[in-house]
Amino acid sequence: MINGPPALVEMLDRNKKHVETYKAPPHLMDVAPKIRDSGNGVMILTCSDPRVNVFEIFGLDSVLRAAVIRNAGGRAADALRSVAILQHIARPGAIVVMHHTDCGGTHIEPGDVKKDLVELSPSDKTTIENTQFGKKMNSIKESVREDIALLKTSPLVDHSTQLDEFKQGEGSNFTFPLDAFWLWRFHVRSELFSYSEHSALNLSRQLVSFLLYSTLTIKPKLPYFANFGAIHINELKAVFYSIAMFDDIVAEGYSLAQHDWRLTALVASVVPFALTYIITSLLAFLAANNKSHSRSPPIAPYAVPFFGNLFAFLFDNERFVRNALGRYARDIPVQFRLANRKLTLISGTSNVLAMFRSSRYLDANEIIIIAVDNAFGGASVGRECYALDNTGSRKEPLPGSRPLKMSDRIWYLQHKTTHANLVGPPLVEIAERFVKCLGEELDHAIPPSQTDWVDVPDFYGLIQSTMFAASTNAIYGPHLIRLNPDLNKDFWEYDHHIPSLFKLVPRLFAPKAYAVRDRLVASVKKWHAHAAEHVDVKDPALEGVAWEEYYGSKMMRDRVVDYIGVANMTDDLRACLDVGLIWAANANIVPTVGWCLIDILTRPALAATARAEISTLSPGEINMQALLASPILQSIYAEELRLRNAIFIQRTPIIDTFKMGPWKFPKGDLIIVSSWQEARNRETWNQRGRDGEEHDVEEFWAERFLVYKDDPLSGPRLVDAAKVKKGGEEVEKVADGEASPPKFAPEKVAGQFIPYGGSENICPGRFYAKQEAMAGMALFLAKFEIELQLEPGRVLEPNKAQFGFGVMGPKGAIKARMRRRKVE
Structure with a gap:
């Protein structure tokens, strides 16, 4: 009699009964060629945990069979020898990698195993410590992905192994574990309806499933989708979940619609x-995983036919762009459909620099335009004037452009004169x-004789009014404001409404915008x-x-001379163009100065540093x-x-097929870059200070753009700290006691700081x-x-109501009190 655990004794007893009825299976060498020829063999790699009943999970029996490889955790590294031998014998057509929750591999540290063995x-x-026990499985999803990647790259695995459903291409294909949530949904639903009702519901389900299946299996049109079953497990599940959600909608709607015509209309x-949404999600997934060397960018999925992403983009474009970029890797462009227009958002240093080049x-x-x-306010006159000229902004006209006179x-x-x-x-x-005018505006706002504190109800409003007046007088001369006393107030009201005007909101819905x-x-x-x-400009x-007082700067006189000979130019259009120049001269720099002062003043140490820097570099005048x-001032x-x-930097291809890397962009479609998103790329921007303190990309950090020659991480x-330790970054030596002067270095983030x-x-x-x-920082x-x-x-x-149109000023009024400084 065999001694051992009761379970072993029970197993041997059952084996005796099994032997009585045992019938030998076909010889291996007879069966193997048939499996090899059919390509129908399946290997299942899973955990040795007895709770995982592979035969029950997949319904395996004497007819439906699979080779099962089991080890602790179901890890591919330990199974490679078995996989190689089974491939040699039967050439199975698919490998199923199945890990499970509550696996011992998620609880046990390899170091603890070694410790027990040493005891x-x-x-x-020595032998035990040199033995590899893998690593703890922190995530079942990640462990499955790791094993799939190992199987794909191992020379011991036949790289022609594939699933017929995902065919066409080189490389291995691996399925993912069946999802209990998916199975449960259909199991429960089958109990809710009669057979006839369930059959009707299945029609919609099968139509959508057929769309997915056929898209993945059409060989001539999609030859490049060979591997994504294993590589993109999460994305595939998302597609299947979407189909399940759609199936839910149809199922519940079908049930309710039997009782009320109004619900029928709602479901319809x-x-x-x-x-x-399901179709655009599927198309986006396929495009993102297309490996062709000439491919169109994936779309951002949408639910509203024809309008596409229009409403999401118009009403919260910051959130929309953030979410769109989050769907894919940074270097994958994303295409938006805005009604009848297409925009493609690009991101990442390489793409941005490629566009500029x-x-x-x-x-x-x-x-x-x-x-x-x-x-x-140029209306159709402006479009006619600009549309006539397709020669470009360089001195030499673009090839194939209209033969225009230089005056047209x-x-x-405009490019020549402005630059x-x-x-x-x-x-x-x-x-x-400008320095002279701003000094005068500030002296007028709070005279030098005013030594007491003055309450300022809106500090940023003061910055707006003084900066606008100073810049306008410097560029256009004093008469523009003198002739129009409300110009300052009108301009900032106009700037408030600029998003509505750029978004082409009709006058009926934005009367104040058009009026100002x-x-x-x-x-x-x-x-x-x-x-x-x-003044006669000639x-x-x-x-x-x-400079002279009536036109102000020479640039304004030169613009008048330029416009005299331009076809279709009118007095109204010339005024509109100068409104645009006034907006460009103030809409960004004024809020920038406002934020500089606000962030300096809310940090006492930085305020002391900035004032000391200004008084040292620029005493008096x-x-x-x-x-x-x-x-430091440049860095701020x-x-x-x-x-x-x-801002959204925008470009339009003027050739039939413009390409950046593998991505193609049709002529006339807009390409955009979001300066906001590029400035928040944590993979590019440094967030570590010299003191070791973290400075998130969403926070102001005055020294972010400073490089210290004794600190290669500044x-x-x-910068990758590991490369620095290996000598990948040069470090200048600084003598003991010598200060390390900083250098302003925006060029370090070319393509991200734009x-x-x-x-x-x-x-x-x-x-x-x-x-x-x-000047603004220094004078204030x-x-x-x-x-x-x-x-x-x-x-x-x-x-953020101004998002997409430049530097956004602070939200809401900021109270302050001010008084003249006593300069000794």
Whole structure:
């Protein structure tokens, strides 16, 4: 009699009974060739846990058979020898990897196993410690993916193994464990209805399932979908869950509709939306996993036929873009359908830089035409004027473009004039006038004689009014505001409504937006007429004059000269274009300066540092060149552009098939980049300070753009610490006691830090804007003591109603008190 556990004794007793009726199966070498030829063999790799009854789970019996490989955890690494032998014998067509919840592998640390073995046999410690026991399974999903990846890459596994349902392509195919939730849904539903009702419901289910099945198995049209059963388990499950959800809707609706015609109508109205979402989700999944070298980007799934993603994009484009990018890897573009238009959002450093490098095949004209048409009030006249010119903004016309006279090439004329007047001596003239004008505006707001504290109901409102007046007087001369006393107030009301105008909201639904826009156009026309009465822009005596009081800067006179010969140019359109220039000159830099001051003043240590830097570099009069060279002031300015700026940089292909990597973009379709999302890419941006403190990408960090030569981990770009330790990053030596001066280094994050756009369409006013920012910070902090009076618990946030249109100012009024500083 055999001694042992009772279970073993029971098993041997049962074996005796089994032997009495045992009939030998066919010989292995007879069966193996048939399995090899049929390709119908299946291997199941699973855990040795006795609770996992493979035969019960899959209904295996004497007819439906599979080779079962079992080990602790069901891990592929331990099963490779068995897999190789079984493949040699029978060439099974599929491998099923099945792990399970509450597996011992999720509870036990390999180190504990080694420890127990060493205690049992201390003399074998070296052998035990050198033995590999795998690693703890923290996630069943991840462990299945790891094993699938190992099987796919192992030289011991036949790489022709595949599932017929997912055919066509090279590489192994592996299925995923059956989902109990999926099975349960259909099991329960079968008990809810009669046979005839259930048959009717099955029709809808089978139609959707057939769509999925046939899409995956059509060989000629989809030759590249060979492997995603194993690689994309979660995505496939999401598709199946969507089908199950749709099936739920049909099932419940069918049941209810038998009793009420109104519910029948409701079900009929819901089904198209559900089906649209399922189909677009499936198409998106297929496109994202297409491995072709010339493929279209996946779409963002939508439920509303024809309109697509339009409503989600219009009403909360920040959330919509964030969710769209979250569906795929960073380097996969995402296509939106906005009614009859298609937009493709690209992301990631390589894609953004590739777009900028391809400027000769792209233009930014479409968004400018929309702005001129609606946002600036040019209507159809502006479109006709700009649409006539397809020669591009370079001096040499684009190949195949219309043979226009130079005087009709409005894109080139605007590009040339703006760039020529915002660099070199003309820039110095405008910047110096801005400093002078802002000083005067601040002295007027709070006179030098005012030594007591002054309550300011809206600190940011003060920044808006003084900065706008200073910049307008510097660029356009004093008469524009003198002739239109409400211009300052009208402009900021106009800026508040700018999203409605860019989004083409009809006048009926946004009357205030159109009214204030029209007032601005009328104000500029009045100024144009007044300036023309006093100055002849073609007067030779004005050649080389950088500024005069009626037109202001030379740039404004040059624009008048440029527009004289342009076909279809009218006085109304010229006024609209200058409204656009006024908006571009103020809408971004003013809120940027506002945030610079707010973030400095809410951090006492930073305020002390900034004031010390300003007083050292620019004592008395503003020394612009010294301020522009300040690493900390530049870093503050850049950080606000990173953190508060939300623009969609837009380009349109002007060739038939434009490609970036494997992705193709049709001629005329918009390509967009979100500066907001690129500035929050945690895979790119550094979040570690020199003191080891973390600075999240969603937070302001004054030193984010500073590189210290003795700290290779500093700077805006995330650096792999492991590479630094291995010598992958150079470290400059600094003598003992010597300070490590920082360097302002925005170039480290090229392609991610894109507040001005890029390539030949980069913002021409960026140099002037930076000088405005330096002057704004310097004058406010040098002239005043400022105490912000925030309500307890208030967190200052950007006004996301402006999202997508540049730098967003703070939301809500900010109370403060100010007084003149005593300068000794």
